[in-house]
Amino acid sequence: MPTASTVTRRRFLQQSGVATAVAAAPLILPSGLRGAGAPSRKITVGIVGAGNISDSHFGPLLGDPENVRILAVCDVDRERRDDAAARVNRTYGNQDCKAYGDFRELNRRSDIDTVFVCTPDHWHALVAIDAMRNGKDVYVEKPLTLTIQEGRALVATARKYHRVAQHGTQHRSMKRFHDVAEFVRNQGLGRLDRIECFIPPNNRHVGATWKPEPVPAGLDWDMWLGPAPWRPYTSLGCHYNFRFISDSAYGQVTNWGAHYLDIGQWALDMDASGPVEVEGRGEFPSSGLFTNATKVDFTVRYANGVPMFCRTRFEGGGTVRFVGERGWLDIARNRMSASHNDLLREMQAPGKKIQLPLSNNHHENFFACVRSRQRPIADVELGHRTTTVCNLGQIAMVLGRKLRWDPAKEEFVGDAMANRLRGRAMRSPWALI
Amino acid sequence: MCAAASSPPAANPDRKSNAGATPDPWEACARLEYGGDRSPAWSVREELLATPPEGWPAAETRLLKSLARADATAAGRAFLCQMLALVGSAQSVPALAALLKDVDAVESARYALEAIPGAEASAALREGIAAVSGSAKAGMIGSIAIRGDTSARYLLAGIKGNPSEPAIVREAAGRALEHLATAKA
Structure with a gap:
């Protein structure tokens, strides 16, 4: 397949919808609702959540006015949503992009084809499910959901309503990660011994004391909390830092772990399954606002015996390393190294028996599939499976004991407490239905 | 790495190292x-x-x-x-x-x-519905549905069709019924 740089934008959309996704997945029924499949039609976008994660989407989407049009943004923080809408309108030179404080209003607009879910993690499932019920295709930032229960519900909704659902693990659309996964899948390292994932540290303000603060003007705190248990507002626990509070997220386990564990899942051909065992030894703060592990250390083991661990690395950033009998490959977003150069040369050689689907751009892959109605490179099912690995690690660290996992039934074997931790009740009026 | 399958879970000495002392937590x-x-x-x-x-x-x-x-x-x-x-x-x-x-x-x-x-918890939620309204009622309906309590279908159908209920409650009842229709009995 040619690289994105060798084809025109329109040709890419025409080709990649077939070449990228056909190898991976069956056809989704056409929506037939708004003619999104028509090549000449711009795909319309609504973005829910206008914080730092959405920044990585605004640039590419606004930079593709020929194919994409952002019609609406939503955030419970008035300043953020107004700033985002103004940015869009400035770029387009009009006032067409509307700002909403409630995602349900955005999701009910009949002229929006796709919704990008960029909220805090505890909102991902509800926003995406509501969007799909209203006929939207969704791009859901990582982690796909906060809990295992939410993830299965999100997958079921995507299938029920025949929606395209892309998980925001964009490493799947980076050639370096693709090549490594494909090389490992083809036994390029010989027998695989283990996979090592390292993630950045959590909770830089460990032990932070906090006091309730007045809710800032323009912030709808009740809506920010949404399904999460109620707590009073504090600036320490709202934007960005929410990820260090387990009511909302599982810290770097789901923030960066979702990326690197995902490549392990891909290389192991576990996109529709998962590990069978997990063991964790996290260190958790016993006081202060933040509740997620200050030091992450868990290991999952697959049915073929291969273990994959995930650990905090306090210096050096995230990476995933594949270790086999022929050596190792270490890969991060911006670098790659190997135990010896022969492995890197072999990895680039053509003609591998097993060829993984190739996408060079996560956004383009998503929009191509919106047009073709095929499943994207990071389809919601594999997103759920990767997010489940993150959840298994979190639960094992919380419980501090070895757990057995049945990936077919998606339940722990012989541990009732662990099974209760697969989901949680949502605060009224929200529910996973 | 995982420990061998036969070995007991290892104690983690760090887990309680910074726990505050209280007379009776x-x-x-x-x-x-x-x-x-x-x-x-x-x-x-x-x-x-x-x-x-x-x-x-x-x-x-x-x-x-x-x-x-x-x-x-x-x-x-x-x-x-x-x-x-x-x-x-x-x-x-x-x-x-x-x-x-x-x-x-x-x-x-x-x-x-x-x-x-x-069944006791399911019954408590069904009976508890009478004591709540609005947002709390919608949430309780959601809990009933998530539990797969198909015996609540009649109750939920009545709520869905009751024009005196606010939209948020009627819609929750509708979604709950849809959910229960596909739930395992």
Whole structure:
């Protein structure tokens, strides 16, 4: 397949919808609702959540006015949503992009084809499910959901309503990660011994004391909390830092772990399954606002015996390393190294028996599939499976004991407490239905 | 790396190293304040997480005793109900059902009841619907549906068709019925 740089934008959309996704997945029924499949039609976008994660989407989407049009943004923080809408309108030179404080209003607009879910993690499932019920295709930032229960519900909704659902693990659309996964899948390292994932540290303000603060003007705190248990507002626990509070997220386990564990899942051909065992030894703060592990250390083991661990690395950033009998490959977003150069040369050689689907751009892959109605490179099912690995690690660290996992039934074997931790009740009026 | 399958789980010496000392964390955790010291809750939670199932009834009794304290705070009740969601049984249902009628405690009580297995918890949620309205009622309907309580279909159909109910409640009932239609009986 040619690289994105060798084809025109329109040709890419025409080709990649077939070449990228056909190898991976069956056809989704056409929506037939708004003619999104028509090549000449711009795909319309609504973005829910206008914080730092959405920044990585605004640039590419606004930079593709020929194919994409952002019609609406939503955030419970008035300043953020107004700033985002103004940015869009400035770029387009009009006032067409509307700002909403409630995602349900955005999701009910009949002229929006796709919704990008960029909220805090505890909102991902509800926003995406509501969007799909209203006929939207969704791009859901990582982690796909906060809990295992939410993830299965999100997958079921995507299938029920025949929606395209892309998980925001964009490493799947980076050639370096693709090549490594494909090389490992083809036994390029010989027998695989283990996979090592390292993630950045959590909770830089460990032990932070906090006091309730007045809710800032323009912030709808009740809506920010949404399904999460109620707590009073504090600036320490709202934007960005929410990820260090387990009511909302599982810290770097789901923030960066979702990326690197995902490549392990891909290389192991576990996109529709998962590990069978997990063991964790996290260190958790016993006081202060933040509740997620200050030091992450868990290991999952697959049915073929291969273990994959995930650990905090306090210096050096995230990476995933594949270790086999022929050596190792270490890969991060911006670098790659190997135990010896022969492995890197072999990895680039053509003609591998097993060829993984190739996408060079996560956004383009998503929009191509919106047009073709095929499943994207990071389809919601594999997103759920990767997010489940993150959840298994979190639960094992919380419980501090070895757990057995049945990936077919998606339940722990012989541990009732662990099974209760697969989901949680949502605060009224929200529910996973 | 995982330990060998036959070896027992290794103790983690770091887990309790910075836990604050309290005279009786089981009592103190009922009086938690948002933004205050949560070390009593940490101690109770750690003990609970390590409790094998045969020890759950005794742990549940201690949680319920704390929950019944007159000086229990909102944060304390929320924490105790989150713990009951992990180990609670039919033993907890009467106390939690009573809290469903308390506007300040209904969310915490429902959090626990949704997770507690058994017909008693399902019945408490169905019966609790009469005591709530609006947002809380929509949430309770959601819990009933998530539990797959198909015996609530008639109740939910009545709510869905009741024009005096607000839209948020009728819509929740509609979604619940749809959910239950595909739930395992």
